[in-house]
Amino acid sequence: MIEHGPLLERLLAGQSICAVTDEEAFRRLQDEVTREELNHYLRPLNRRIAQSQDASVFFLAYQELTPDAREHLSREFKQTIQSLLPLLEWMQLVQECLGRDSALSAGDTIKLQEFALKTEDNQSLRLRLGQLASDRYFKSGSDNLDTQLKLIFKRLKENGYLFQPHKDRQFYVVTGKIEQLIELVRFIKDEESLPLEPESEQESLF
Numbered sequence: 001m002i003e004h005g006p007l008l009e010r011l012l013a014g015q016s017i018c019a020v021t022d023e024e025a026f027r028r029l030q031d032e033v034t035r036e037e038l039n040h041y042l043r044p045l046n047r048r049i050a051q052s053q054d055a056s057v058f059f060l061a062y063q064e065l066t067p068d069a070r071e072h073l074s075r076e077f078k079q080t081i082q083s084l085l086p087l088l089e090w091m092q093l094v095q096e097c098l099g100r101d102s103a104l105s106a107g108d109t110i111k112l113q114e115f116a117l118k119t120e121d122n123q124s125l126r127l128r129l130g131q132l133a134s135d136r137y138f139k140s141g142s143d144n145l146d147t148q149l150k151l152i153f154k155r156l157k158e159n160g161y162l163f164q165p166h167k168d169r170q171f172y173v174v175t176g177k178i179e180q181l182i183e184l185v186r187f188i189k190d191e192e193s194l195p196l197e198p199e200s201e202q203e204s205l206f
Contacts, residue, residue, distance in 0.1 A: 004028075004038060011038075011060045012047070018057040018106055018176025020163050029058040052183055056106045057176025080184065086137040087161070087181060090152065093132065097125060103182065104174050110162070112170035116149055 007025050011017065019026045028034050035049045042048055043063060050061035062069040091104050097118040098110070119125045126145065133140035133148035140151045153172060156162045161181070162172040 004034070004041075008038065008041065011049075011058075012045075014060075016057050016059045016160055016175070016177040016180060020106055020173050020175045021160075026058065030055075052176065052179040054179060056179050059180065080181075083137045083159075084181075084185070086132055086135045088185070089128070089132050090156070091178075093119075093125065093128060097122075104178055106174055106176040106179055108174040110172045110174070112149060112153060112172070116145060119149075120145055 007017070007028065010025075017025050017029055029038075029049065029051075039048050042060070046063045046066065046069060047060045048063045049058055051058050062073070065073075094100070094104060094110060094115065095102075097115055119129050129145070129148060129152075130143070132138065133142070133152055138152050138155050140148050142148055142151070153162060153170075157164055157172065160177045161175060163175050164172050
């Protein structure tokens, strides 16, 4: 189990593991025997290895929904809900700016400069980006497009939705954590309690 120590620490810290962020760790988690070994260790902690429906990302989930587990999940859920709308708006902006036909998925690449040029040439997109950047999730007080974009992408990278392969190059890769977000949205919609306006543009993402 010592060999899996660093991986367990990352999972217990709340990280999501996908082929984009760590191909080696992702490959190990794809092995059923390895997952069984990890789950054996995690069982006393009331945790287990879980994965998205498309198997593009692994993360920890509770083994049993005890009162403490429900309380913890409730706090996490509230925090996620607060960031849900700005994240969906960002996904919609990327889709429109870059002319994508479908929602972002793990492995998609985004070039910051290309995104900036498309936004700068469209007043409507420019206005929406400014509103998004000033949201409390991103907390930008700048009116400068370049500054707003860099802050948004930095925040998304810090929260695990984007991966920057080269620090000196402004292009990013979407991680598997985006699939977790999409599945959460679908779950909330199925429960008919999604905190979005019925005619919201974000509906078309899913």
